[in-house]
Amino acid sequence: GEDVEQSLFLSVREGDSSVINCTYTDSSSTYLYWYKQEPGAGLQLLTYIFSNMDMKQDQRLTVLLNKKDKHLSLRIADTQTGDSAIYFCAERRGSTLGRLYFGRGTQLTVWP
């Protein structure tokens, strides 16, 4: 199919690391993005990775990209209760601006 796949739920304890996984569909995707959506809020862009990179780190966030398996992951170190939200991965296929293909989102719950 054409869907971007994510597991729907993840629960972690405060202070632990969270790893959110995503499988995308198009091997020619140029950019891959992670968004965060808190209850009642819009989408906040967290980070992105270009397809010629394997890893990108930004403070507590680490993105890993495996192009061979079309697998993307977002690791959140030292997860806090404020990180509880829905996390979406999205891919940009080809050169078309503005058209992103999203997964259904992973609900991250952080327990104190």
Added chain:
Amino acid sequence: SAVISQKPSRDICQRGTSLTIQCQVDSQVTMMFWYRQQPGQSLTLIATANQGSEATYESGFVIDKFPISRPNLTFSTLTVSNMSPEDSSIYLCSVVSTGEGYEQYFGPGTRLTVT
């Protein structure tokens, strides 16, 4: 990053009526995008709005149902026409930056409930 505002933030509408959603961006942009997020689902692109030309609609979306205006480079409206309960969704406006990552930013969304 772009700052995007939308009005209204939420609304409850009767079946058969129409609602116009406004999107304002704090900088001039060539293209603006409208997305829909149905309950528990991913986001789906409805259409791309360019200033001075007709919007380009994605498969499954038509102009009669979702007319779009783009009167200038910082503003756009999306109308949801002849609403039914299936139109209950979050509607989000989006823009793309010209930075190296072509970061895409979203407005806070308009939560529409059709009864």
